[in-house]
Amino acid sequence: MIAYHRQALAQQMAHALQGRLLFGDTHNGLFLAAPRRTGKSTFLQGDLTPALQQAGIGVVYVDLWADTRRDPGTLIAEALTQALQAHLGLVARTARKAGLKNVKVAGTLDIDTSRIGQLDGLTLVEALRHLRDASGQPVALIIDEAQHALTSEAGEAAMTALKSARDQMNRPGQVDLMLVMSGSDRDKLLRLMVSAGAPFYGSQIQTLPPLDTDFIAHVAALVEAQRPDLVPVDRAALQEAFAAFGHRPQFFMAAMGAVLNPLSGHDGRFEPELQRAAQDQQAQDEAQMASDYLGLRPLEQAVLWRLLDQGPRFRPYDAEALRFYRDLLGVPVSVPQTQKALESLRQRSPVMVWKSARGEYAVEDAAMHRWFQGRVEAGTWPPGPAAGRRSVDERFQATEARPA
Ligand SMILES: Nc1ncnc2c1ncn2[C@@H]1O[C@H](COP(=O)(O)OP(=O)(O)O)[C@@H](O)[C@H]1O
Ligand SMILES: [Mg+2]
Known part of the structure; x- marks a missing residue:
């Protein structure tokens, strides 16, 4: 460690x-x-x-x-x-x-x-x-x-x-x-x-700046000191993998440990393995968010969607929001129903929604915003039941097929 x-x-x-x-x-x-x-x-x-x-x-x-x-x-x-x-x-x-x-x-x-x-x-x-x-x-x-x-x-x-x-x-x-x-x-x-x-x-x-090139250089030097057979370590590849891990050292170090383990069974350079692990982690994070979203009741999904879309401008009960829920669900939605959905988003595990003492709302995990934006831009929002498993190619075609 x-x-x-x-x-x-x-x-x-x-x-x-x-x-x-x-x-x-x-x-x-x-x-x-x-x-x-x-x-x-x-x-x-x-x-x-x-x-x-x-x-x-x-x-x-x-x-x-x-x-x-x-x-x-x-x-x-x-x-x-x-x-x-x-x-x-x-x-x-x-x-x-x-x-x-x-x-x-x-x-x-x-x-x-x-x-x-x-x-x-x-x-x-x-x-x-x-x-x-x-x-x-x-x-x-x-x-x-x-x-x-x-x-x-x-x-x-x-x-x-x-x-x-x-x-x-x-x-x-x-x-x-x-x-x-x-x-x-x-x-x-x-x-x-x-x-x-x-x-x-x-x-x-x-x-707070994320851990950066100095951290990567430090890690690379440690690897080189322990494993002369791996000199020189490709620092750019490590840096790229670290970024793909969202600059989270814990996941990065765990993956380093796994790909450097002599018992892991692969020979040759470890850097490509590390990059693959980073991509897997990313896909896994996104699949987890999709499955959390799909596990919600329809109105909860609609409210969360609105919150993701509006960010700090989110007003759960204004006429426009209620119209948004109704358009999505095809049935009118009342304020008490919305309240109940918000409450359940705050109480469930994992917690999805944060509320301040003054009644302001936000998504609990800010990473959800990036996930939402990414999907909107790729034309893959909202997630469908098999979304987590679709290949990049399929998603690409799905985007292409959408009328501009
Ligand atoms: N400077 C560091 N060097 C090595 N590992 C670190 C460093 N900072 C964080 N980590 C690892 O990342 C994990 C999460 O860090 P933490 O400080 O708890 O993040 P945050 O408070 O931002 O959620 C730690 O448990 C540790 O394993
Ligand atoms: Mg902390």
């Missing part, structure tokens, strides 16, 4: 977060989007966290997807509670060692950490201030899959509280609270900042 580190990128971000750049807005929050499984959490924990710590910043990390059954507001409060408890323990021990009795260091010893974020307890703002005082360091709060906060009112409130904490704790030249938020879906993350009432109105999203 290889962990490839991106220290330079982490350093740059740590620098920007401290407001050390002449221009830029990162000290007001760093918002990072990248598709699922492309290495966000790994980077945030394995690269950014140590870079910040080295710069003398205390880091609190919380992943809102760690347990999706729990309220995101609670998860944030708990992460702060834990960090604060660790520091208070340290403060108390130091005080005991120094032989001091009843010491209060910056008023922090008498905090009831169990009630952080609760109505009668310490607010998030107070908790963050205490954490800074107790640790004597600026605090960086990293919230992974932050868009999930918008699915509950407590989560939304936590986001608003963090924005307010940022405004209270930071001054020009002194950044005491750094906020990093990541998300697997740019459109959903964007909801933290687009509308005038959004907690981080006016901030910008950046794309």
Whole structure:
């Protein structure tokens, strides 16, 4: 299992977060989007966290997807509670060692950490201030899959509280609270900042760059070191396969392991095998989406189709949407029926639809948009029962045969 580190990128971000750049807005929050499984959490924990710590910043990390059954507001409060408890323990021990009795260091010893974020307890703002005082360091709060906060009112409130904490704790030249938020879906993350009432109105999203040529070069060098018979490894072919795996290292590495396995039975170069594996994975992903779609009830399919087609403009119950469902199904569709279909799209497994606390909808997995677009462009939307198994040639002919 290889962990490839991106220290330079982490350093740059740590620098920007401290407001050390002449221009830029990162000290007001760093918002990072990248598709699922492309290495966000790994980077945030394995690269950014140590870079910040080295710069003398205390880091609190919380992943809102760690347990999706729990309220995101609670998860944030708990992460702060834990960090604060660790520091208070340290403060108390130091005080005991120094032989001091009843010491209060910056008023922090008498905090009831169990009630952080609760109505009668310490607010998030107070908790963050205490954490800074107790640790004597600026605090960086990293919230992974932050868009999930918008699915509950407590989560939304936590986001608003963090924005307010940022405004209270930071001054020009002194950044005491750094906020990093990541998300697997740019459109959903964007909801933290687009509308005038959004907690981080006016901030910008950046794309966390996918692992790239440096990562591929690193992997290729490892192969060459272990298998002199394979020198030189075709880096361009590896790069191409990695892209076909959607820049997801886990699948890429698993396929590398399989094609390099001496017991795999094929001889000759491994690169073509790897590319074949990448294409198989792509076909498999798409077949899975098609089969998930086909497993839905007709109205659920129609609603999902509308959502895929409209994206952020989706309004489930407006006259145009209802007409769309009716045209597809051939029968009139009511608002309650649509509500029921949406609810079932949110509850089923796998979850297909995401809903914010304000009643905005999005597809759960942004990869579905690419799949939908691809099929629309190829003229193969909607998927038919045997769609997953049709060959590329057949699909091509089907496109050709359609009247322009
Ligand atoms: N820098 C890296 N080097 C090697 N493998 C990685 C790296 N980043 C991610 N991976 C692999 O990809 C998987 C998914 O990464 P993760 O960070 O969980 O993605 P995300 O948070 O974007 O969904 C990890 O379990 C790991 O196996
Ligand atoms: Mg993650």
